[in-house]
Amino acid sequence: MSAAELDEMIKALSHPLRRDILHWLKQPExxxxxxxxxxxxxxxxxxxxxxxGVSQSTVSAHLATLLRAGFISSKKLGQWNFFMRNEAVIQQFIARLNEQL
Amino acid sequence: MSAAELDEMIKALSHPLRRDILHWLKQPExxxxxxxxxxxxxxxxxxxxxxxGVSQSTVSAHLATLLRAGFISSKKLGQWNFFMRNEAVIQQFIARLNEQL
Structure with missing residues (x-):
């Protein structure tokens, strides 16, 4: 994980809705x-x-940011797009941040 | 710590030099x-x-960002400005991020 990648991951977390999405996906049930x-x-x-509770295009942009940062991945099944957390990446990110701070 | 405060703290960490400064201040010796x-x-x-290894004004701007986010505090002694980590704030931030992610 380079400093530039870490920058992008941190920026991906700087919007409350993106943090909410990650939180929701943690306990989908x-x-x-x-x-x-x-x-x-x-x-x-x-x-x-x-x-x-916001528009589809807004959520779609936030999901794209989370995908780019590596925090989530997506899978297309028929007409549907499904999203899930990349737990390993999230844990690696937290460990790296803890270490650097 | 509100969502807006958390946003600002996360943004403050999105530059590698600001993360380096926090890291250096952790072990000043x-x-x-x-x-x-x-x-x-x-x-x-x-x-x-x-x-x-960058200009004084660049570092000064980065320090101001870290101060605003609450990660560091400063003290003026005579003509000198001294900076130190706000350990409690940093720990609170890490805990909050762990919890939210």
């Missing part, structure tokens, strides 16, 4: 219990839009 | 051993400039 597809697929974009 | 004033006063701006 708590926030997205009524998703029709199994939560093991991840959480579909529409559910995240609804939970966020 | 390692990075600033030759400071004439006791390190218990904190580390004076000139020493940080030298360690950073």
């Amino acid at each position: 708590l926030f997205f219990a009524d998703q029709e597809h199994p939560l093991s697929f991840g959480v579909c974009a529409g559910m995240i839009d609804r939970q966020a | 390692l990075f600033f051993a030759d400071q004439e004033h006791p390190l218990s006063f904190g580390v004076c701006a000139g020493m940080i400039d030298r360690q950073a």
